[in-house]
Amino acid sequence: MFAYVEILIRTVLAILLLLFIAKILGKQTISNMTFHDFVTGITLGAIAANLAFNEKLSLSHMILSLIVIAITSYLLSVIALKSRKMRNWISGSPTVLIESGKILEDNMRKVRYTLDSLDQALREKGIFNIEEVDYAVLEDNGEVSVLKKDEYQYVTKKDLKLHSNAQVFPIELIMDGKMMEKNLENNGLTKEWLEQEVKRKGKQISDVFYAARGTKKQLVFDFYEDGIHQTIDKE
Structure with a gap:
């Protein structure tokens, strides 16, 4: 029984450590798989897998290995930022x-x-x-x-000398039937205004699965009850 508990603890610890390390190394590690990121990802994955399931290896030794890999990878990233020559060697070049x-x-x-x-x-x-x-x-x-x-190449509005309408960044207003109050506040919108807009649709806030203000400041709503009686399901 103790063996199962130990594996459970080691597995959870491995996941938490990987999440923590990924947070430190930054989003580039998961978005741009350069040579450096590829090697780091594989090494961290192998060590984390052993940490989770290989009871013969010391827990402290595996954690130390993860920490050393994370620090080494972080230092390589810093060096790559400082030196273009080293960056080409560490991450590769186009x-x-x-x-x-x-x-x-x-x-x-x-x-x-x-x-x-x-x-x-x-x-x-x-x-x-x-x-x-x-x-x-x-x-x-x-x-x-x-x-x-x-x-x-595709023709653009500039090529056709058309005036482009100003666009804004889309804002999520409601998710899972709950107002995104922070988003409303940061964009000068009020709960009363949003409630009024929802009422115009004959609905309440709790009926809304998702709502957003689009790039043209248009409101987009998706309700829990969409009125679709039969959905398309490809098997």
Whole structure:
């Protein structure tokens, strides 16, 4: 029985430590998987797994390993911020794959990137014809950034000389039937105003699953009872 309790405690401790370390290392660790982040993630995962389930290894030794890895990773991040040369070594650097519409075979060979991988990356960007591409860059997180040739780029409002309407950041007003009072206060809105808007829909605040003010200051409501009698369910 004690063994099960120990595993339970070690597992919870491993998760809490990983959450704490991820908080310290920052969001980049989970958003941009560079060489540094990839190695850090795998190492932390392996140590945390052993901390949770390997009873033969000392709990204190595993915690020490996690702390050392976290500190080392943090210091590498600081060094990468201070030195561009070290940053290229720690996190990697972008590689140009296509320049002026020409595929750079030597660069692709250096990073062992195949034409099949390039075609797939372009398709994921909605590009099925490689002649549309002016520049393509393999970023240090493995993503491919693409600049299309002028004739294949999308037309913008600026190109058409149209005046763009001012947009604002969307605001969540109600979630799970509860007012987001902090959001209302920070944006100069009142509870009375929101209640009045909900009443216009013939509803109460408790009937609203989600409500937000959109980028054009329009109100969007989603109610618990949507009036959909039969939903589409793909099996």
